[in-house]
Amino acid sequence: MTEPALAPRPSLRQLFWGMLQVALSSFGGGLSAWSQRIVVEQRRWMTNEQFLTGLTVARLFPGPNQINMAVYIGADFHGLAGALVALAGMLLLPFTLLMALGLAYFQFHTLPAVDRVLAGVVAAAAGMALSMGFKILDQYWNDRVALLLAALVFVALTWWHVRLIPAVLVAGPLAMAWYWPHRSGQP
Amino acid sequence: MSGLVASAAVCEPARLSDLGTLLQVLWEFLSLSLFSLGGGNTLLAEYHHLAVSQFCWLSNAQFADLYALAEAAPGPSSMLVGLLGLGASWREGPFWSLLTAYGAEAAILLPSTLVMVLACLSWKRLEHSPWRVAFERGLGPITLGILFAVGLKILRTADTNTPGVLVSLVVCGLMLRTRISPLWFMAVAGVLGGLGLINR
Numbered sequence: 001m002t003e004p005a006l007a008p009r010p011s012l013r014q015l016f017w018g019m020l021q022v023a024l025s026s027f028g029g030g031l032s033a034w035s036q037r038i039v040v041e042q043r044r045w046m047t048n049e050q051f052l053t054g055l056t057v058a059r060l061f062p063g064p065n066q067i068n069m070a071v072y073i074g075a076d077f078h079g080l081a082g083a084l085v086a087l088a089g090m091l092l093l094p095f096t097l098l099m100a101l102g103l104a105y106f107q108f109h110t111l112p113a114v115d116r117v118l119a120g121v122v123a124a125a126a127g128m129a130l131s132m133g134f135k136i137l138d139q140y141w142n143d144r145v146a147l148l149l150a151a152l153v154f155v156a157l158t159w160w161h162v163r164l165i166p167a168v169l170v171a172g173p174l175a176m177a178w179y180w181p182h183r184s185g186q187p
Numbered sequence: 188m189s190g191l192v193a194s195a196a197v198c199e200p201a202r203l204s205d206l207g208t209l210l211q212v213l214w215e216f217l218s219l220s221l222f223s224l225g226g227g228n229t230l231l232a233e234y235h236h237l238a239v240s241q242f243c244w245l246s247n248a249q250f251a252d253l254y255a256l257a258e259a260a261p262g263p264s265s266m267l268v269g270l271l272g273l274g275a276s277w278r279e280g281p282f283w284s285l286l287t288a289y290g291a292e293a294a295i296l297l298p299s300t301l302v303m304v305l306a307c308l309s310w311k312r313l314e315h316s317p318w319r320v321a322f323e324r325g326l327g328p329i330t331l332g333i334l335f336a337v338g339l340k341i342l343r344t345a346d347t348n349t350p351g352v353l354v355s356l357v358v359c360g361l362m363l364r365t366r367i368s369p370l371w372f373m374a375v376a377g378v379l380g381g382l383g384l385i386n387r
Contacts, residue, residue, distance in 0.1 A: 023261075023262065026261065026262075027261040031262075031263070053310070057306055057307060057310055058303070059226070060319070060323055061299070061303050061306050062220065062222065062223045062224055062298075062299045062302060063220070063223050063227065063302075063303055064226060064227035064264075064265040065226040065227070066263050067263050067265065067296065067299075067300075068299070068303050071300050071303040071304060072303060072307045075303065075304040075307040075308065076307055079308070080301075080304050083300060083303070083307075084300075087296070087300060091266070091292075094260065094261050094262025094263070094266065095262065095266050095269055095292065097260065097261070098256070098262065098266050098269060099269060099270075099273060099285060099288055101256055101260055102253070102256065102269070102273045102288070103273065105252065105253070105256060105270075106273065106274065106284075109249070109252060113381070116383060116386065117377045117378075117380045117381045118252045118255065118380065119347060119351065119385050120376040120377045120378065120379045120380020120381065120384075121255045121259065121373045121376055121377045122248075122251045122252060122255045122345045122347065122380075123345060123347045123351035123352070123354040123355050123358075123376050123379075123380070123385050124255070124354060124355070124358045124369070124372040124373045124375070124376035124377075125251070125254055125255035125258045125341075125345070125373060126251070126341050126342045126344075126345035126347075126355040126358075127354065127357065127358025127361075127372065128258060128358060128359070128362055128369050128372070129228075129254070129337060129338045129341035129342070130338035130339070130342055130355060130356075130358075130359040131338070131358075131359040131360075131362035132334040132337065132338055133331060133334035133335035133337075133338050134359070134363055135362070135363060136225070136327075136330070139327070140327065143328070145328075146327065146331070149328040149329060150328045150332035150335070151332065152332065153329050153332025153336070154333075154335045157232065157332070157336035158336045158339060158340075163233070163236070164219075164222055164229070164230070164232065164233045164333065165219070165222055165233075167329075167333075168222055168329060168333075171329050171332075172325065172326060172329060174325075175324075175325030175326065175328060175329055176321040176322060176326075177321075178325065179320070179321050179324035179325040180317060180320075180321045181317050181320045181321065
């Protein structure tokens with residue numbers, strides 16, 4: 001498969017507008033798919049392979065995935081400045097909109113009608129939160145150590161009321177030691 | 188579930204117009220940033236702890252509302268931090284509210300952004316390092332445990348009646364089995380709430 005030639009390296013201004021376009025296009029959802037469509041297919045800033053590498057890095061490191069992806073794209077072209085510009089492009093509109101919603105919320109949430117509707121929306125949102133763990137459970141189903149680690153972390157956070165930072169600082173190094181790659185055989 | 192409500196009632200909200208408190212809040216978000224594993228949702232229970240139990244900016248119900256709002260609105264759901272900042276200084280007027288909102292969001296994103304820039308620039312060397320492999324494999328199961336704890340925490344925070352909990356469970360199942368946009372679930376549940384079938 002021959003890929004079409006890449007466009008020249010985007011300027012900071014183009015980065016900003018590109019990310020703004022991604023944010024606008026994804027107003028119905030599917031942020032990740034939109035950023036691939038716009039960055040790879042439409043603007044041809046990156047090859048698909050480069051984009052997928054970026055996704056791997058974005059998922060690996062701390063931070064929200066889509067935001068990390070914007071940072072990766074920006075940093076790839078213009079280092080820290082590019083990262084901040086891409087981040088601003090991606091967040092400016094949705095964040096401003098959300099803050100407007102938030103101001104309206106604090107103004108009106110005591111109205112009984114608003115509160116009733118919100119009680120319903122909250123029930124659905126709680127279901128979404130509940131599904132997050134189940135969504136990645138499959139990949140660990142055959143790894144007993146992983147399940148044991150997950151169960152321990154769950155119990156520590158839920159019943160022993162351990163805070164997240166100490167929990168990760170204790171369990172993280174232990175898990176990393178266990179999963180440290182052997183010299184041979186590991187992919 | 189009633190224990191949570193009792194602890195919120197005795198809590199004295201901190202004033203963010205005081206520079207010291209504002210800096211303390213920013214520091215809390217800065218230090219949480221690098222623990223945002225698995226796409227950011229691992230921090231939800233910590234946000235609840237900060238906003239409801241420690242600083243008393245919000246009630247349980249308000250926290251649940253803001254979480255739902257951030258999920259429903261377009262854009263990354265981690266913008267919830269901005270809403271928490273807004274709630275934190277709502278009493279001080281809109282100017283302080285917005286300032287705290289933008290400050291809190293910048294604080295939660297700054298450290299992870301810096302790490303991400305470094306990772307992007309040195310990925311060629313990191314990619315095959317044993318540290319990368321161990322980090323990826325080791326933190327996966329921990330993320331799994333955290334996400335289950337977070338799910339349960341949010342369910343308890345929502346604190347709806349039995350029909351509400353049933354809706355939560357059905358939505359959870361549909362999220363796993365179908366590719367329907369979650370906006371539909373929230374819209375339908377919102378109607379059920381408006382009709383008085385779901386309450387808290």
